[in-house]
Amino acid sequence: MAHPSQLGFQDAASPIMEELIHFHDHALMIAFTISTLVLYIIIVVVSTTLTNKYILDSQEIEIIWTILPGAILFMIALPSLRILYLMDEINDPHLTVKAIGHQWYWSYEYTDYQHLAFDSYMVPTQDLTPGQFRLLETDHRMVIPTETPVRVLVTAEDVLHSWAVPALGIKMDAIPGRLNQTAFMSSRPGVFYGQCSEICGANHSFMPIAVEAVPLEHFENWSSLMLEDA
Incomplete structure (x- = not known):
């Protein structure tokens, strides 16, 4: 970051x-x-x-x-x-995630899995734990496997948003009624932060993005736990 x-x-x-x-x-x-x-x-x-x-x-x-x-x-x-x-260029992605912008949070749907979807809200300052970053940490991170082609479908429910993660080289507008797509591949494990990059309202600065890249076996364990909770 x-x-x-x-x-x-x-x-x-x-x-x-x-x-x-x-x-x-x-x-x-x-x-x-x-x-x-x-x-x-x-x-x-x-x-x-x-x-x-x-x-x-x-x-x-x-x-x-x-x-x-x-x-x-x-x-x-x-x-x-x-x-x-x-x-x-988007060639045969191994994973597809749909990112939906709302006023003022993000929703993620893993379209390759049934019922694997969640909302991602910013963690309030008073709830932060040591090591977490103010205005950047979320209660649920978007988890992806490393060294795996990932396609992200980006849209919005209400107004214009923009899904941007600088470390991954991604900035895609989220437009209501339109489905944009981009692709990336994380070359190393880590947590990469971004923010909505389109002025979308009063709480525009309070809808961060947190992408966590983990090894494939860890991603499979996480997805299994998320499906069990769903």
Whole structure:
């Protein structure tokens, strides 16, 4: 999860998030190079007397500043389109979970199981135990197996919501009457926190998301216990 004074992204917990971090670093270096070059040109222009009309009206310069931005956009577009394709690609998911946004909590339905569904509410501050995080912990976490393709169907019951978990590289809008889908695979065990990322009302900041990734055998034990309780 995020921590105070953090400057970068959260540690990646999925292959997609690793790709997004690499693309961010790639684009940031391009932006840094452009900024440095522009600053250098400004300093040179300010500190010298460029009065030669052949320099100011050079056809070669015009060709360079036309082709160079196109090449830069090409360098950014290719990896960007590749990641967009990877994020939209959903091949044979092993588990499907339906996330439903409400004012102001989330409901989860495991569509591969009968009667495995529950609501997930934020744990009030006074009920937190040592080690739990204020405004992020929930009474029921969405539990998934690690290294397993998971499809998440996202919708809403009342108003617009957004199901977002930064460490997993996921942000999908929840729209009433519409079923959006996304997919991810957790590459390591852990608890990954997120929040509704669409301003959905007075308690918008009090509907967190907690995704717990566990080994497959632990997930099977958890699902069996949940089905028994149901």
